[in-house]
Each structure stands twice: as C-alpha cells, then as structure tokens.
Amino acid sequence: MKRSELLKSPEYWMAEIQLQLFSLIENFRTKNKLTKTAIAKKLGVSKGYVTQVLNGDFDHKISKLVELSLAFDKVPIVHFVDAEKYIADDAQGKKEIYRQEFKPVQHFTFNGMKGFESSLNIAKLLPATYQIAERAEKSISGFVQQP
Amino acid sequence: MAKFVTVRVEEINAKEVVEQLVIDDKKQLDVFQEALKGTTYLSEYKTILKYIEYLADGNTLPEAKFRHLKGVTDGITEYEFKSKHLRIYAIQFPLKKIVIFLGYKNTQDKDIAEFRSLKAEFIAQKKQDNEKKRTTQKP
Numbered sequence: 616m617k618r619s620e621l622l623k624s625p626e627y628w629m630a631e632i633q634l635q636l637f638s639l640i641e642n643f644r645t646k647n648k649l650t651k652t653a654i655a656k657k658l659g660v661s662k663g664y665v666t667q668v669l670n671g672d673f674d675h676k677i678s679k680l681v682e683l684s685l686a687f688d689k690v691p692i693v694h695f696v697d698a699e700k701y702i703a704d705d706a707q708g709k710k711e712i713y714r715q716e717f718k719p720v721q722h723f724t725f726n727g728m729k730g731f732e733s734s735l736n737i738a739k740l741l742p743a744t745y746q747i748a749e750r751a752e753k754s755i756s757g758f759v760q761q762p
Numbered sequence: 763m764a765k766f767v768t769v770r771v772e773e774i775n776a777k778e779v780v781e782q783l784v785i786d787d788k789k790q791l792d793v794f795q796e797a798l799k800g801t802t803y804l805s806e807y808k809t810i811l812k813y814i815e816y817l818a819d820g821n822t823l824p825e826a827k828f829r830h831l832k833g834v835t836d837g838i839t840e841y842e843f844k845s846k847h848l849r850i851y852a853i854q855f856p857l858k859k860i861v862i863f864l865g866y867k868n869t870q871d872k873d874i875a876e877f878r879s880l881k882a883e884f885i886a887q888k889k890q891d892n893e894k895k896r897t898t899q900k901p
Contacts (some may be wrong), residue, residue, distance in 0.1 A: 616795060616808075621773045626808035634816050637824050670826035705775055 619702045633671045636683065640668055643687050658686050766884045768860055773811050776818030779858040783884060794864035806845035813843050814850065818859060831874065836885065840877075851877040 621627050644654055651669065655662045667673065668683070684691040696713060704710060768781040771791060783790050798804045813827050823843075831840035831851075839854035849870060851863045862880050865873030 616773055618773050618775060621808055621811060624808045626805050627812050630809045630812035630816075634812075634821065634823070638821060641822065641824075669824060671824040672826070708775070710775065 618705070622702050622705060623698060629674075630671070632680075633673050636673050636680070637669060637671045639684070639687055639689060640665075644669075658683070763887075764883065766887050771811075771814075771861060774815045774818065776815045777820055778818040780814055780818050780852075780861065781858055782861040783863075783880065785880070790861060790864060803847055806848050810843050810845050810848055810850050813845075814852070814859070814861070817841075817843075836882075838881070838885065840881070842874075849873060853881055 640654065643649075644651075649657075651665045652662050655665045658665070673680075673683075681691055694713070701710070701713070704712065764785050765787075767784045769784055769789065771780045771782050773791070774780045795804075795807065798807055813823055817823050817828065827844050829842050829844070831842055834840050841852045841854070841859070843850040843852070844867075847867050849865045849867060850861060851865070851874065852859050852861045862884065863873060863877035865876070
C-alpha cells in the first residue's frame, strides 16, 4: 500500500480523530487526577461512555464531539485541507503544520507582502531592528498609497 | 538460514523511524497485506498503521489499542498493537521501532511465540553481522 492510499482512507482519519479525543480527555484526566467515574460525572454521561472514548472508540454524533470538546475547555476547529496538498506536505515531512499544537518558526523572510509585513512586526519587537523596521514600514505605506 | 534485513515502512511517516522486518526479500507487511486482501480486515489493518504512527509521533495510545508485552528476557522492549481482530508485533531499537510480525487475535499465543522466535533470530543475525563488521574493520 502506498502512503497516499493510507492518507486517503477513512480509517486513517477516523483513528486520528478518535486518538485526538482520547488524548484530550486522558491528558485532562491525569493532570487533574480524576477517575473515569469523576469524568463521567463532569460530563453527565455513563462510565461506560467514558471508557469507550478512552479506548479510542468514539464514534458518536458531531454534536457529542462538540459537547465533549467544550466540556474540556477546548473548541473543536475543523479544517478541510486539500488531499493532494496534504499528501505533498506530508511527503516533505511537514504534516506537523496541520496539528493544533504546532507553533511555527518565524523567519525574517521576504515571502510576498504579507510575509514582509509580519516580518516587520517581529523586527519591531527587537530594539536593535525597531527603527529599521519602522522606516521600512513607512516606505511601504507610501509605496502602497501611491496611485 | 533465513536472511533478515529491515526497511522503512513506507506507509508510516512519523517523527521516529518505523521499519519492518524483511525475511528473504519478503517484507512482513506486504505478506500480511496480501493475506488480508478480500477480507474485511484490511480496514482494521489501516487503522493499526495509524496507531503505530501516532505512537511513533511521540503520543500515547489507549491501553485498548496497544501494550508492552510482558516476559521480555533479552531487554529489548516488545510492543503489541491491537485492533478488534488483528495484532501487530514490534520491537524498540535505539531511535526506531521495527515491526517483526503480524497476526490475529484468535491466534495470539501462537503468534507471540512466532514473533519472539523471529525476534531472537533477527537479533542473533544482527549481532553476527556487527561482529563481522568489527573484525573486518580491524587493521
């Protein structure tokens, strides 16, 4: 089987969501030293239900997924990524950019105007580069405003 | 005597390298996948591959999906990945996991025995190869 075939299978993504949900609840449970019974009480569900989620077997309605996330002070943000783009990024070892805990490394690159602007904002945080960044920003505004 | 090598599992892309045992040029995953063709287990097989990847990415798996095998005698950690009907057996090497054997839930005892036998042969051959390399490198 090719990697792309696995990435296009429902099984892969179903397991991904189930495992993410497991991690969310298990981390909360261990951090707060709670039993499955206490978690069930917090959610207002049966212990068996919690066991099912903690076994990585969650397969309920979307409404339940949303309720669970909110009960653990998380919002469930869903992104739909183009499959071919994901497969290409995955092949380049970049799948982490799609993970919620991913924190991008900020580079001072001139990657288009947007990238340049964000680089300026970062540069302004550093005393040594503040004035240069401010001057650059002014000259850009002047440039953009020109008819 | 069978010839053992390991190659990267192409289906898995994780932070930690995951390899599979190749016995006489036959990749263990390919052999198992072939046996699963036309069965309903192929779906479970894909799910287990995701479990391995999730663990190799540094995450924790539910106990229902994964366990460390007890009774290890050679100090090399053994893993069992589980789905409803399938089992995948792997070992931990420095910086990588190696899938050694694949089996079914209803043949678990026999499969673990087979897994340990293959593991022992593989480790023995690895030691021999390392020994040969060392002796040929000596001036």
